[in-house]
Amino acid sequence: MSDIADASLAYEGVKRIEWADRSMPVLRQIRERFAAERPLDGLKVAACMHITTETAGLIRTLQAGGASVALAASNPLSTQDDTAAALVQEYGAEVFARAGTDREGYYAHIHKALETGPDFVLDDGCDLVNTLHTDRTDLLGTVKAGCEQTTTGVIRLHQMAFEGALRFPMVAVNDTDTKHMFDNRYGTGQSTLDGIVRATNTLLAGKTIVIAGFGYCGRGLAERARGLGARVVVTEIDPVKALDAALQGFAVQPMAQAAADGDVFITVTGNRDVVNGEHLAVMKDGAILANSGHFDVEIDVRALAEMAVEVHRGVRPQADEYVLADGRRLVLLAEGRLVNLAAAEGHPAAVMDMSFADQALTCAWLATAHATLSPAVHDVPKEIDTEVARLKLASMSIDIDHLSKEQEDYLRSWRIGS
Known part of the structure; x- marks a missing residue:
């Protein structure tokens, strides 16, 4: 039933x-x-x-x-x-x-x-x-x-x-x-930013957007955020992915450094506490926190709640404002859950x-x-x-080339020289 x-x-x-x-x-x-x-x-x-x-x-x-x-x-x-x-x-x-x-x-x-x-x-x-x-x-x-x-x-x-x-x-x-190509890169890239904009109505152009993780999801986000005029900072634990991000022209920093500079933070790692209490302690007034990884563990929501002296629920749909002791306000979207599905339509x-x-x-x-x-x-x-x-x-009415018999034979043979 x-x-x-x-x-x-x-x-x-x-x-x-x-x-x-x-x-x-x-x-x-x-x-x-x-x-x-x-x-x-x-x-x-x-x-x-x-x-x-x-x-x-x-x-x-x-x-x-x-x-x-x-x-x-x-x-x-x-x-x-x-x-x-x-x-x-x-x-x-x-x-x-x-x-x-x-x-x-x-x-x-x-x-x-x-x-x-x-x-x-x-x-x-x-x-x-x-x-x-x-x-x-x-x-x-x-x-x-x-x-x-x-x-x-x-x-x-x-x-x-x-x-x-x-x-x-x-x-x-x-x-x-x-x-990987369609769902993670193009889908997550577009729908995550859609959710952030719907929840906050913020202008992304000119903002510093910190993206935690440069897998397929992170790449899609970085590309689209740059296309909207944002300055993009990538945080990574994988040297190869970090190098890839740097060679694509994105700034690469540890989260401890990026935390003080970012206006918008987006986690897409699949791991927990990617944004933790130490990072929250140095963020700007008005910083926006969004998660597009699967579970609500990437941003340490418990630490945020413990640091807050006031919590204003629903300042906008799917946006909660946490007021810290020094007066800074951090805005958590979708309770730290998937922002693209909670604040938008996925x-x-x-x-x-x-x-x-x-x-x-x-x-x-x-x-x-x-x-x-x-x-x-x-x-x-x-x-x-x-x-x-x-x-x-x-x-999509798109046709592509096909191998000729000679080309297939060439690829299958190791005896044909240059």
């Missing part, structure tokens, strides 16, 4: 889902293929994902392939109650999600999704898989395999595998080239078209391949990544 906020919102949800679907041509093509081929016939899927209109496109695609789907939210602040209602009332999915639910409700919903006895699991941050391996080991027996679509989740899965704790194969959908549908196409095709592949895979973290087969890119190019 689903647990949603308001079933009467279904009509509004359907309209928004259909709007998003217009920008998801790759997933539409896969849905049509799945409807004809039924690669997931009779299988149960439990998913812990953001309950958004774009996610609805993936759920409908899995259903077209023959799967039954139970869905819990991977972030209470990103849940769209109208989308949840539409998925239940119009599309026949089980959904356990309410916008703004507390931690207890969040995990209760994950448990409900797992209690459907899934064959496959889809995760966004590894909370569902973690719950399976800790609190609900009684349900592990039916799970054949799963997919993870975030950097944070993949990091956790690799640690589980390293410790010998992972009980079934998981595929790192996050690590495909199409996902990635554009055209971006999630690629990520969810990877996810759908990987699920179809796992339906037969799971028996050959060990309990470890596996890559998405290269041919799936290539197929998604090919379908996307075709939807």
